[in-house]
Amino acid sequence: MTPSTTEIxxxxxxxxxxxxxxxxxxxxxxxxxxxxxxxxxxxMDMLAAIEDHFDVTVPLNILPDLETVxxxxxxxxxxxxx
Amino acid sequence: xxxxxxxxxxxxxxxxxxxxxxxxxxxxxxxDAVISPTEAIINGRKTILAGTNNYMGMTYNEECLKAAxxxxxxxxxxxxxxxxxxxTYNGHKKLEETLKDFYGVDHAIVFSTGYQANLGxxxxxxxxxxxxxxxxxxxxxxxxxxAMGNATVVRFTHNDxxxxxxxxxxxxxxxPEAGILVVIEGVYSMLGDxxxxxxxxxxxxxxxxxxxxxxxxxxxxxxxxGRGVAQEQGVEHLVDFTVGTFSKSVGTVGGYxxxxxxxxxxxxxVCRPYVFTASLPPSVVAxxxxxxxxxxxxxxxxxxxxxxxxxxxxLANAGFNMGTTGESPIAAIIINDKDTAVAYWQNMMQEGVYxxxxxxxxxxxxxxxxxxxxxxxxxxxxxxxxLEKFIAIGKKLNVLD
Ligand SMILES: Cc1ncc(COP(=O)(O)O)c(C=O)c1O
Numbered sequence: 001m002t003p004s005t006t007e008i009x010x011x012x013x014x015x016x017x018x019x020x021x022x023x024x025x026x027x028x029x030x031x032x033x034x035x036x037x038x039x040x041x042x043x044m045d046m047l048a049a050i051e052d053h054f055d056v057t058v059p060l061n062i063l064p065d066l067e068t069v070x071x072x073x074x075x076x077x078x079x080x081x082x
Numbered sequence: 083x084x085x086x087x088x089x090x091x092x093x094x095x096x097x098x099x100x101x102x103x104x105x106x107x108x109x110x111x112x113x114d115a116v117i118s119p120t121e122a123i124i125n126g127r128k129t130i131l132a133g134t135n136n137y138m139g140m141t142y143n144e145e146c147l148k149a150a151x152x153x154x155x156x157x158x159x160x161x162x163x164x165x166x167x168x169x170t171y172n173g174h175k176k177l178e179e180t181l182k183d184f185y186g187v188d189h190a191i192v193f194s195t196g197y198q199a200n201l202g203x204x205x206x207x208x209x210x211x212x213x214x215x216x217x218x219x220x221x222x223x224x225x226x227x228x229a230m231g232n233a234t235v236v237r238f239t240h241n242d243x244x245x246x247x248x249x250x251x252x253x254x255x256x257x258p259e260a261g262i263l264v265v266i267e268g269v270y271s272m273l274g275d276x277x278x279x280x281x282x283x284x285x286x287x288x289x290x291x292x293x294x295x296x297x298x299x300x301x302x303x304x305x306x307x308g309r310g311v312a313q314e315q316g317v318e319h320l321v322d323f324t325v326g327t328f329s330k331s332v333g334t335v336g337g338y339x340x341x342x343x344x345x346x347x348x349x350x351x352v353c354r355p356y357v358f359t360a361s362l363p364p365s366v367v368a369x370x371x372x373x374x375x376x377x378x379x380x381x382x383x384x385x386x387x388x389x390x391x392x393x394x395x396x397l398a399n400a401g402f403n404m405g406t407t408g409e410s411p412i413a414a415i416i417i418n419d420k421d422t423a424v425a426y427w428q429n430m431m432q433e434g435v436y437x438x439x440x441x442x443x444x445x446x447x448x449x450x451x452x453x454x455x456x457x458x459x460x461x462x463x464x465x466x467x468x469l470e471k472f473i474a475i476g477k478k479l480n481v482l483d
Pocket of ligand 1: 195196197198200221223267271296298299327328329335336337
């Protein structure tokens with residue numbers, strides 16, 4: 001059984017913590033670029049950590065659609081369900 | 083209100099408009115006259131060209147000029163046709179034979195630019211059910227090849243075989259039969275670092291992936307006969323496709339891909355950036371052909387790397403924070419902020435040295451660089467002059483203590 005989106009969201013939030021320099025509260029609608037002020041390199045490092053944790057591949061093709069933490073959790077859920 | 087299509091460029095334009103107009107703008111330089119591979123007249127001033135890709139100084143080679151002139155007179159200024167319709171002359175075929183001989187391979191296809199070679203090969207080879215796995219610091223043409231194709235695109239950490247292997251294993255676990263193309267560069271142009279091709283290619287082969295190496299900046303520069311980093315590292319047997327360009331060491335314009343794959347010629351039928359664009363002009367083809375012959379037997383690469391080491395070690399000894407080591411033709415000083423980098427560039431230009439101001443996203447890790455690419459045609463006097471000016475301006479701008 002794959003974890004629920006909420007469980008995935010909680011794990012993703014933990015993985016984001018090291019990149020959350022300003023300790024912004026993480027909600028599903030928190031954005032990487034504006035709220036967390038991450039540049040594209042940090043986003044890539046963060047995604048790599050998420051990929052390793054869930055043992056999944058997040059293709060570059062879907063990156064433009066992943067603006068918020070919630071969207072990443074959804075995407076991981078979809079990939080795990082495939 | 084409808085959207086102005088240009089609105090999305092506002093922040094870029096705002097940044098750009100902060101730069102001064104005229105002579106002091108790093109992105110609007112034009113050359114009044116070119117004197118040699120290493121000198122031009124810019125803003126009425128004799129200027130050393132320190133940032134071209136003219137690694138071998140081939141642009142004014144007598145034999146290349148002669149071959150180009152002859153082809154121009156005999157075959158005219160252009161082909162006005164694609165390689166598959168009206169645009170293949172004997173010269174194009176001869177150039178492909180020269181490439182096969184140069185690399186010792188079965189197949190060679192010439193494209194109109196190196197950018198198009200990457201677009202064409204990557205976008206065409208990797209179809210919708212396949213994967214392209216690229217180094218995170220890849221050149222724009224590799225990223226654009228991925229964007230143009232339909233494959234799933236995965237990035238691995240720059241020059242990290244272990245990271246590549248992990249990603250390949252993950253793909254294989256999910257998709258045991260998928261076609262996979264791994265794309266790397268021989269030399270990364272901003273910091274001049276070489277890919278560990280052996281380790282990367284072995285990780286790829288372990289998971290039955292094809293390996294493409296873009297040797298744009300390493301052709302002519304590395305390897306016993308100038309084939310590039312794969313030859314230098316003795317691992318050409320692990321490489322399935324080599325992409326290269328005529329716009330750097332070869333001194334003109336054009337691109338190519340070579341391979342031993344038995345079905346390689348199929349690309350001529352299905353590769354859109356090969357089919358739907360005009361072929362190279364005969365004079366370009368003729369000079370590329372001659373330059374490749376010369377590069378194969380030349381020892382200019384020794385002189386080139388000596389030149390680079392002289393500048394790199396001079397700068398390092400002066401105390402600069404270097405991004406490069408001198409083991410490639412690139413010398414790059416890391417500058418802490420953009421304003422200093424722009425001022426540095428302007429001062430160098432006023433002293434008659436045209437270097438590259440390299441800024442993100444062209445650079446990795448958000449770096450600002452004063453970047454030189456050396457040529458075998460640079461004289462020791464020119465290099466020492468560059469060094470002197472780099473140090474004087476470095477002190478003036480407090481980049482050096
Ligand atoms: C790694 C790499 N590949 C491809 C190219 C494109 O070459 P061309 O100038 O022939 O389009 C370049 C040139 O900038 C490059 O640096």
